[in-house]
Amino acid sequence: VSRLSRDDWAAAALTALSEGGVRGVAVEPLAVRLGTTKGSFYWHFSTRRELVVAALELWERRSTSEVIETVEAAGGTPEQKLRLLFSRAFDPRSLTGVDVRLVAHAGEEPVSEFLDRVTRRRMAYIADLLRSAGHTHDQSARRAAVLYAAFLGNLHLMHTAPDILSDAVGSLSEYADDVVRFVLGP
Amino acid sequence: VSRLSRDDWAAAALTALSEGGVRGVAVEPLAVRLGTTKGSFYWHFSTRRELVVAALELWERRSTSEVIETVEAAGGTPEQKLRLLFSRAFDPRSLTGVDVRLVAHAGEEPVSEFLDRVTRRRMAYIADLLRSAGHTHDQSARRAAVLYAAFLGNLHLMHTAPDILSDAVGSLSEYADDVVRFVLGP
């Protein structure tokens, strides 16, 4: 009788979140998938909300700190780091869909605080890189907003209508480079 | 005993959709809000899904045909029309949140077909305007994708973190003009 840990539930919840959104994080179906009962779940968590929060914590770490560490570890100039960051961000293989699904709950508890923090961290990192590349503080903030909006919009389109996007734009990595070049230019 | 029509339910469903997403379109709470019973609902619709579809049909009309007609009625050059279109699109007052909420269900029935159609129609209209402004067919498609991604990303940010956006970008209408100018330029 292999017993489950809190982390097992959290990991399963994040998978469910990327597949079916916040709604997809359902105790009973997860219990069935994990081969246990709802009663077991309520030993590790006191509410379903707590499970959603655990999944959001996992997502926050993976989509901020871990990505930034990877990019920093690769080294190079700020321009190279930006290109690496966005070639990853525009890569369909790195798409989990969590980002896109979460925005639907932007105003709701408990999603809003996580979404807000992740957005701020990502934009702050982009602005940092732009400042290192020689831009002023104001310019960096402004251009970071444009870059981040481009990323989000692209994420939307890749999820909503990947065929429309590839019809309109040739190669996605080339497209990502175009966007970065535009923001880096004067 | 004022009786309800199918359209009354659809309109209430669209409001609920913008407030609480697809999940927010719940038969029992809507019945309470409309001062009637669930049984009444099932006279006009056969399933909850049918109600969601009715709300989506309303949204599709309002967010494509009606907007395009308004812009066309205003007249002017293609450039002026683009500016009008995007000053409207970037205006927080015109934000219903339906767009943003629907993307969470991008892959799901019955949302996907509506989202796909609306995306295609909007991008096709933008590409039309760019062609009228003298761009080639390919350039127009490419730039329409960039413009539409900018619109979606901005919509995301306005919903997720309006304060972050206004911190980074000064005036939103100025920002919208910047984006249009960039896409119109060579």
Next chain:
DNA sequence: ACCTGAACACCGTTCAAGT
């Protein structure tokens, strides 16, 4: 033709009882 009210299925939550 349109609506009510009771019934049942499904998932969130609780809890007494088991190992």
Next chain:
DNA sequence: ACCTGAACACCGTTCAAGT
């Protein structure tokens, strides 16, 4: 300490019965 299984509340759905 960790889990089972039965119980109850809420919303989707059905349907017989009312006006």
